[in-house]
Amino acid sequence: MSAFPPAILALADGTVFYGKGIGAVGATTGEVVFNTSMSGYQEILTDPSYCRQIVTLTYPHIGNTGINAEDGEAGKVHAAGLVIRDLPLVASNWRCEQSLDAYLKSENIVAIAGIDTRKLTRILREKGAQSGCIVTAATAAELNVEAALAQARAFPGLAGMDLAKVVSATESYPWTEGEWQLDKGYVEQSAPRFHVVAYDFGVKRNILRMLAERGCRLTVVPAQTSAAEVLALNPDGVFLSNGPGDPEPCDYAITAIQEILAKRIPTFGICLGHQLLALASGAKTLKMKFGHHGANHPVKDLDSGQVLITSQNHGFAVDTANLPSNLRATHVSLFDGSLQGLARTDVPAFCFQGHPEASPGPHDVAYLFDRFIALMEAKG
Template identity: 55%
Template sequence: MPARQTASEKPTALIALADGQLFYGKGFGATGETVAELVFNTAMTGYQEIMTDPSYAGQIVTFTFPHVGNVGVNPEDDETSDPVAAGMVVKWDPTEPSNWRASEDLVSWLAKRGRICVGGVDTRRLTRAIRQQGAPHVAIAHNPNGEFDIEALVKKARDWQGLVGLDLAKDVTCAQSYQWNEMRWAWPEGYKAREGEGFKVVALDFGAKRNILRCLASAGCDVTVLPATATAEEVLAHNPDGVFLSNGPGDPAATGEYAVPMIRDVLKTELPVFGICLGHQMLALALGAKTIKMNHGHHGANHPVKDKETGKVEITSMNHGFAVDAQSLPEGVIETHVSLFDGSNCGIRIEGRPVFSVQYHPEASPGPQDSYYLFERFAEAMRARKSA
């Protein structure tokens, strides 16, 4: 069983919300202070994948599921090379790993990578605070001697600019282009490289998760990954069969300052285009729609989404704090998917063209596998175009 904090133990960590609310706990991972937006994630598995998802840049994650650390960590489950989320908040202290794939325990892994974390927190109460006031700006601190400048921490939380207007894709994108051919994990061989000729896909890296690239490879794609700031000329120079727009963090309107002109030029070519999460939002912006900041966003692996065209309901993985305003979609752009939690937009397509995107994460990691078919749909669009 996880260690419990006793009444005699002095708190070694503090979460200070911008409105002055304070949550004390037991610090683990790195020591120090950091400021970010606080969100909650309802997934019951995949804490390592969540912490290394580039879409969490600028955010601290509260895990509503209390068992964290039980499967340890291992290099194969990283979605990028290092944790990107600014910190972690949990109810119980992380447990020792008990899994044959674990190569390290969670606490030491977080400490080595400079991530400040807090355990022993009433995460139900904290989650209610997030839902009621929207994803708050917070400062978290871990000090082994238990001394905190509360006034200064609250001020830092209040003074933080937040994610609106913030372009974070430049911070998490790749430094230069590279090729990707690793496919999805499969028992018993694990990860294998794709062999043979495939569809030439250019993937724009706004903060791409590795499992998205694996799903593209498993769908028969030879993937060339380009940095977020790549121009349409650089994209088209690879003579692709299709273009993929990845997930990523921050305000889509800010990243769209340079990405939207690129997308609009790519759309002039009639190439198949597929977008996920931030890529979905920026495709919508390129088509003339608008995006809006959500109250507390969608973060979890149990979100029901309805396909309006088939009536099918998928259980999906989500991680986003902004959404496409469905009321702003122009004529010829069809809303394909909606959230059954709040009715927000979760998918679009251009009528009569192989251009589509979804707000959720069909690659999961973590999450259900209901939506892998979207990668096959993208491959089929490229196949149809090549055979036309």
């Protein structure tokens, strides 16, 4: 215990947890959420959708397999902080290049271990996602609980916060890298059949890989790219990526999507992209109590009746009340009945709230990528 500095996690409701600091020394604030995944902590930390969020991992032992250079979903950690129960003393895996603690230090991420994450999760389930502050210091005497509580309460929350343009790439770039293979690593794809323009609202790399694997040449464009610029690229299809924050302030994206849909270009949205497509179609979104964050969420496909286990990461959802007539519900959550999928009835466009690319998680809904390919094939 003495090898790690003292740390606290202060919640806006006044609850304070005492533990040990891992990663960088300092302070961080954000919306505290919990994720039930048992593995994939590197992918979770680097998922841009976690921007301005402090992630609590409910599985107790985090860090067993260390960190490697290949599994990040972005070029840096986007989570505001990390909360875990136990940091193993040894990281052991044939692909391990760095311990979790060393990785967090190198990324300047403040994190805390050694707290009762079950108690914290119960608080978040009962009261909803809360603003919080993690502070680590050289000595316990330097920890200022009142200052940490004040910082937690000063965090405004994610409602009304446009973070897509914060995490998005600033310039367009091509993508041809396919899925990881045991003997070859990530394989460059050749002879693509389709040109897909992918909006980067905080895109995960594995989404791009799964599209490339299915024969797509990708041009990734910044979040604020206009429809005219996209149409000038003559795409066979348009992809709307995942991302952080509230979808409603992203008026630039909503307008662009409306103009793209008017041209009847096949369009597929995931996560934030799902919400933006819904808003562009006349629906509304809402802030959830504590959201969906995990790799074992059951979702029902309303067309086939099949139950799918999915990876989820979202704190906002499309409001099911008064869906416009041009939208049809295709998937619902079996945890809380929230809307998980939509299809336009008048243009070739559909979207899914969860993460069919998983990373981490199951691939039960990977067929949605094939559905997107089929739409582009049908267009000719």
